[in-house]
Amino acid sequence: MxxxxxxxxxxxxxxxxxxxxxxxxxxxxxxxxxxxxxxxxxxxxxxxxxxxxxxxxxxxxxxxxxxxxxxxxxxxxxxxxxxxxxxxxxxxxxxxxxxxxxxxxxxxxxxxxxxxxxxxxxxxxxxxxxxxxxxxxxxxxxxxxxxxxxxxxxxxxxxxxxxxxxxxPNALFWNKTLFQKAGLDPNTPPTTWDELLKNAEKIAALKADENGNPIYGIGEATKTGSYTGQMLYRIGLSHGGKFVDDQGKLVFGEGTALTDSLTYLRGLADKKLTPIGAEIKDLRGMFANGSLGFLIDGDFGRNNFRTMSGKGEAFDNEWGVALVPVNQTGRSETIFTxxxxxxxxxxxxxxxxxxxxxxxxxxxxxxxxxxxxxxxxxxxxxxxxxxxxxxxxxxxxxxxxxxxxPFPTANPKFDNAMNEASSLTVLATTTKDDISAIIAKVLPNIQALYQK
Structure with a gap:
């Protein structure tokens, strides 16, 4: 490099x-x-x-x-x-x-x-x-x-x-208590993307807990910032996409992976399966407080959730962790920070x-x-x-x-590119603009960063 x-x-x-x-x-x-x-x-x-x-x-x-x-x-x-x-x-x-x-x-x-x-x-x-x-x-x-x-x-x-x-590495955390309330087997996490979405819909159908706090099926970052762009990259991997090719050339936006990823995120927004405008600290707090069915997060999650829930190790009985479900590539696609x-x-x-x-x-x-x-x-x-x-x-x-x-960080402007990419997620989840129009609006900004 x-x-x-x-x-x-x-x-x-x-x-x-x-x-x-x-x-x-x-x-x-x-x-x-x-x-x-x-x-x-x-x-x-x-x-x-x-x-x-x-x-x-x-x-x-x-x-x-x-x-x-x-x-x-x-x-x-x-x-x-x-x-x-x-x-x-x-x-x-x-x-x-x-x-x-x-x-x-x-x-x-x-x-x-x-x-x-x-x-x-x-x-x-x-x-x-x-x-x-x-x-x-x-x-x-x-x-x-x-x-x-x-x-x-x-x-x-x-x-x-x-x-x-x-x-x-990021894996899939699921809330066993919400599984039970939604009529799902608390000891059987989803293994495919379709199962994940179906389970998320059933959990979101609970709508609110006993204190009136909204319940969501799955947490995805939707606030402007490089972390949100990184999670879009993770979602793109599951749809068979890449950010750069083996030679480091930008290929983000080629093929259907980006369109499929943004369509997935828009579906979460339209069905109210994920909170809009949330960043990772918000999502972790929601998972720890029992109002989020799924969260894809790192291995530090256990300690975070114990601390944030206020229940310590006792909270371990209320959640489980599994491999990220398989989507279009036929394997568990995820990222590691x-x-x-x-x-x-x-x-x-x-x-x-x-x-x-x-x-x-x-x-x-x-x-x-x-x-x-x-x-x-x-x-x-x-x-x-x-x-x-x-x-x-x-x-x-x-x-x-x-x-x-790993993240393809050979280019020192990768973090800037992820910040730009977060705009794709924000627009897909907060507007009704055509997905192709959103890509056409934002992608040139990312391409400009990678021009020599």
């Missing part, structure tokens, strides 16, 4: 506000390097590095979210207890603001030492030339342990620019930053994170551990990962 560097002018247009200074702020030129730890599975031993005190700033969004805040705190505590000369300073940024704020901060000279990213953010960070290659910092053992599908998404011009951390870790090109403590990244990739860290949030690992040696396959929930998501597709 090849990138052109973003100009400083274009960066200045991204966001009008900047972050507070978040670099390590060290101008020391004689920092002693921390030794690389060659063990992928265990980085818990205290480093024999210099006793010089180092503070690293870690840009992330998991410290800002209730569902992952405790895991974040324990991960930091675990690292600092084994690396007493390194302190991690959290730069927590809400997810919806994350990419733009990091870009503006980094290009303005205040780059955090380490950054979280996902598959939509990493290409922008690499394209803006604010991060550095990681292969030599992390070592060959870790680099060679990365799952092939994950490694391909973070390799640019033959260099590894991000460390895949936790993959999140992935949390990734990057190191700033501007950091003056690259080796210390690498120690932190290696710790987050380690067995100790991932077993802890999995226990608290159900996440998986993007490393082959860690993902196969019994501790990460301890129950049916974990096994289901490992099975779903086999047919999950």
């Amino acid at each position: 090849k990138f052109k560097q973003f100009s400083m002018v274009s960066m200045s247009l991204i966001l009008g506000t900047t972050l507070a200074a978040c670099s390590s702020n060290s101008n020391t030129s004689n920092n002693k390097a921390l030794p690389s730890n060659s063990s992928t599975a265990d980085t818990s031993t205290t480093s024999d590095a210099s006793k010089e005190k180092v503070e690293l700033t870690f840009a992330n969004w998991i410290s800002t979210e209730d569902a992952t805040k405790e895991a974040y705190n324990q991960l930091i505590e675990g690292f600092e207890s084994t690396h007493p000369n390194i302190t991690i300073k959290s730069l927590g940024i809400p997810f919806n603001q994350y990419k733009d704020q990091v870009l503006v901060s980094a290009t303005g000279g205040n780059a955090p030492d380490i950054m979280m990213a996902n598959q939509a953010f990493t290409p922008a960070f690499v394209g803006a030339s604010i991060v550095q290659p990681l292969q030599s910092l992390l070592g060959e053992t870790i680099a060679n342990d990365i799952l092939p599908s994950s490694k391909a998404g973070v390799t640019y011009d033959g260099q590894l620019f991000a460390a895949p951390w936790t993959p999140h 992935e949390h990734q870790l990057l190191i700033s090109k501007a950091t003056t403590h690259a080796d210390a930053a690498a120690e932190f990244v290696k710790y987050l990739l380690s067995k100790d860290a991932l077993v802890l994170y999995h226990k608290l949030n159900g996440v998986m690992s993007s490393l082959t040696s860690i993902s196969s551990l019994p501790e990460l396959n301890e129950d049916d929930y974990a096994k289901l998501f490992n099975e779903q990962m086999k047919t999950a597709s």
Whole structure:
């Protein structure tokens, strides 16, 4: 994958506000390097590095979210207890603001030492030339342990620019309580798209719960934003579509997949099977509150729903999770998102930053994170551990990962394209305009982003 560097002018247009200074702020030129730890599975031993005190700033969004805040705190505590000369300073940024704020901060000279990213953010960070290659910092053992599908998404011009951390394949959650109320078998989820829609209609026919809250059959994101575009991409996969071909050429809109996908979404709107104008946080809240029959979401769903429902583990009795139903391709089509870790090109403590990244990739860290949030690992040696396959929930998501597709993020404008694509969903679900006219209106904006 090849990138052109973003100009400083274009960066200045991204966001009008900047972050507070978040670099390590060290101008020391004689920092002693921390030794690389060659063990992928265990980085818990205290480093024999210099006793010089180092503070690293870690840009992330998991410290800002209730569902992952405790895991974040324990991960930091675990690292600092084994690396007493390194302190991690959290730069927590809400997810919806994350990419733009990091870009503006980094290009303005205040780059955090380490950054979280996902598959939509990493290409922008690499394209803006604010991060550095990681292969030599992390070592060959870790680099060679990365799952092939994950490694391909973070390799640019033959260099590894991000460390895949936790993959999140999307699977189908269903509400067993609503199944019973609708006369459906609560232990038999749909296996085909047609069954999914029929079940959703029966659940939506309940109309409201005992408190008057509306009940919907299935939740699909319908609010403007890149996440909604990503979910349209997921729906398109089930209809046999692609966004780009094997050579990276844009093919979005070719064939019938996009038309079929938008027709599906319009049907949900017309039949009041999904709430209109909802984003993912709204849908998760509705599922947790028992007013949504189905939701396609990631493996972190269990912990989110336990927290948001206020019922804790007891809420597990009210829902189940299954593979995404089969549609036109004959297999369970879905996507996986992935949390990734990057190191700033501007950091003056690259080796210390690498120690932190290696710790987050380690067995100790991932077993802890999995226990608290159900996440998986993007490393082959860690993902196969019994501790990460301890129950049916974990096994289901490992099975779903086999047919999950990564986002085609080779082009740094992919996230912008997904934001444009969300307009297709919004127009299909809020207007009566002809589907072909909607595509003709929006598609040129996406095509313009991919013109060389």
